[in-house]
Amino acid sequence: MSQPINAIALLLAHIENTAYEQLPDTTIAACKTFILDSLGVGISGSRVPQVSQLKQAVKQWGQAEQAQVWVTGEWLPAASAAAINGYQIHNQEWDCVHEPAVVHPMAVILSSLMAYGQVHNLSAKQLILGVTLAVDVATLIGQCVTSSLKFFRPSVCGCLGATAGMCAMLGVKGEMLANALGIAYSQISGTMQSHVEGSPMLAMQIGVNAATAIRAVDMARAGLEGPKDILQGPYGYFHLFEDSYDLAPLRDKVGREFQIEQVSHKPFPTGRAGHGTIDGLQRLQRTHGFSAKEVAKIDVYAPPLINKLVGRPVKLGMDASYAKLCNGYIAASGLLKGDVGVTDFSADCLADPDIFTLGAKVDTHLNHVTDPNALAPVRVEVRLISGQQYQIEIADVLGSPQNPLDRQAQLAKFRAACKSAIVPFAEDKIAFLIKRIDQLEQIPNINHLVDALVSNR
Incomplete structure (x- = not known):
């Protein structure tokens, strides 16, 4: 025994x-x-x-x-x-x-x-x-x-x-x-x-x-x-x-x-439970070329945890904290703008009637998965006003170890993040910080690293 x-x-x-x-x-x-x-x-x-x-x-x-x-x-x-x-x-x-x-x-x-x-x-x-x-x-x-x-x-x-x-x-x-x-x-x-x-x-x-x-x-x-x-x-x-x-x-x-x-990267500033929806819609758009205006309905089929975390409906007056965890808002924002970034949760975006209208067309449903902690697979189905329908099943969501962000995408995210700070970082400071992390094991004192995290403006 x-x-x-x-x-x-x-x-x-x-x-x-x-x-x-x-x-x-x-x-x-x-x-x-x-x-x-x-x-x-x-x-x-x-x-x-x-x-x-x-x-x-x-x-x-x-x-x-x-x-x-x-x-x-x-x-x-x-x-x-x-x-x-x-x-x-x-x-x-x-x-x-x-x-x-x-x-x-x-x-x-x-x-x-x-x-x-x-x-x-x-x-x-x-x-x-x-x-x-x-x-x-x-x-x-x-x-x-x-x-x-x-x-x-x-x-x-x-x-x-x-x-x-x-x-x-x-x-x-x-x-x-x-x-x-x-x-x-x-x-x-x-x-x-x-x-x-x-x-x-x-x-x-x-x-x-x-x-x-x-x-x-x-x-x-x-x-x-x-x-x-x-x-x-x-x-x-x-x-x-x-x-x-x-x-x-x-x-x-x-x-x-x-x-x-x-560990998985988060390409988008939303709950990870919404990443499969964005990833699926971007893949479908790249393949079929439809626009947000053509969409009549979006259905997302996902495990219980995704339904629990981001299955909430869009609602008038929602704030950024709610919207980041709302599949409808996430999907609509991604379709209308081609991506989802930190500025997409500003007050102006949260009040955008086009995002609200499109977000209301999104429903999240349970799929066959019973694991209460699973975040995949995710199936995204899109029906257009014309009646045309597309769907995709995603087992490995973008950013996961099985479908990782490449180095170029990692650095693009890092640069965008640094430039969106309350005091934006200049390009030379961003490049210096990247170099510091590339050579991290050579730094004798963490204070030397923190020096590079303080904006010089």
């Missing part, structure tokens, strides 16, 4: 026993790819109006100058800087996602690890190791879940991952490492109610948990203790936050497959 799996023990051993020198070249390359992507969307996220409100709030949380806000450069306590940068990464739904885990792994993780790295003058090699292990912890926990989202998995799993990553960067092991994760578990938060309502607080749950992860590590390093059986205990994660789970993915993958290599 096989021994029962102790999930937290497996993860603790993985964190303690993995060194930078053990990371494959492919893992380091993937880590650099998604650090670049996440910095780009975090730079772009500075343009969202609620960032200024968040800055006003964090002024009440302390005055220490430990880490910087990306783009604008304010020095703040590390937890406050991480909260703002984490919010900036996720506030436009443009950050990468690990689809099997249903976790946006880099938002909580990169914002907290970068801030903590500034405080402790850590190297970029330490950052790469920390990010790699943090993504493993966050996504391996997520992959074990066999029930649908109730809590906001990107924030709760992201916090546990970020805590592990900071400990890995600092070489924290043994009882202190276990305490840090237990302290983080005691504070993790995030609910799908914000998603249902289309509330801006959805992205702020990322920022809250980035700050929480930093505080958890600080408390553990100060000698405070946390609960230990945080995954399988009677009130551990798998029993309290989820309805059902299977530890096979963790057992089979930990230490064998670094999960940063399984």
